[in-house]
Amino acid sequence: MKSAVKLHPYIYNLLIEKGFEEFSATQLKDALLKITDEYSQVGEARKFIYRQLLRLEALGFICKIEKIDGHSKKFYKKTELFYSTTFTSGKIPKNSRLQAVPATVDTAASDVDIFLNDIKKEKVIHEAKLAVVLSEIEEYQSLMARFPKKKSYLTGLYQQAKNQSAALLGKVTALSKVLGQDSSEHHIC
Missing domain, CATH: 1.10.10.10 (Winged helix-like DNA-binding domain superfamily/Winged helix DNA-binding domain)
Structure with missing residues (x-):
């Protein structure tokens, strides 16, 4: 679920x-x-x-x-x-109004947080796109099995979707490694 x-x-x-x-x-x-x-x-x-x-x-x-x-x-x-x-x-935060950032805030740490949040968002988007492309590949496979005479027509689309899924998987893997690298660095400190 x-x-x-x-x-x-x-x-x-x-x-x-x-x-x-x-x-x-x-x-x-x-x-x-x-x-x-x-x-x-x-x-x-x-x-x-x-x-x-x-x-x-x-x-x-x-x-x-x-x-x-x-x-x-x-x-x-x-x-x-x-x-x-x-x-x-969600719950309303106790004070959701904008506040001035205290001068003692570590700007390098907040830059890292912004970077990681951006990476997480990108990963979610690529994962969603990958799920769609994988469904597309399954459908092409199903169509080729049901209509073997049209296999030559579907093969190009199927191959294109496979290439797209490989590219998306590469992006998801790279972003996962970046996020994993960051969490291992935090554990060392």
Whole structure:
């Protein structure tokens, strides 16, 4: 059974309960300001929404689209991955407002954390793409078995999918090694 992906309660409310399908960052920010008074400044709410949108986009749950009606506007829409994923509402952090970073924070450590989070996100995306390509390969194999006379027609597509899966597997393996290397370095320290 797949585990559910936790969303910030406000984002869960907007995307799941209120059912936003296609939306701009401004529309989400305005809706956020209507459901909570936690953000005393509009700028804080805007930053929160952008952080959440970047996270969801990096994980492949939403994608950017451009609408041109007089002038170009950036919108987001839910992807197929979003609809095939189970989401739960996380707990509201005790203080989710933006705070100034204390001067004593080790910036090198935070750079490493940002790097590792980016690597983890990339790995999740490549793993999802790999799963799709592996399913595609299985389907080509099934079609070739069911329709042996069309094997020559399907072989090119099958080979192309195999090459794509090898490339994706290479990326996943490399990212896994980077993440494994980091965890072994942390244990040595």
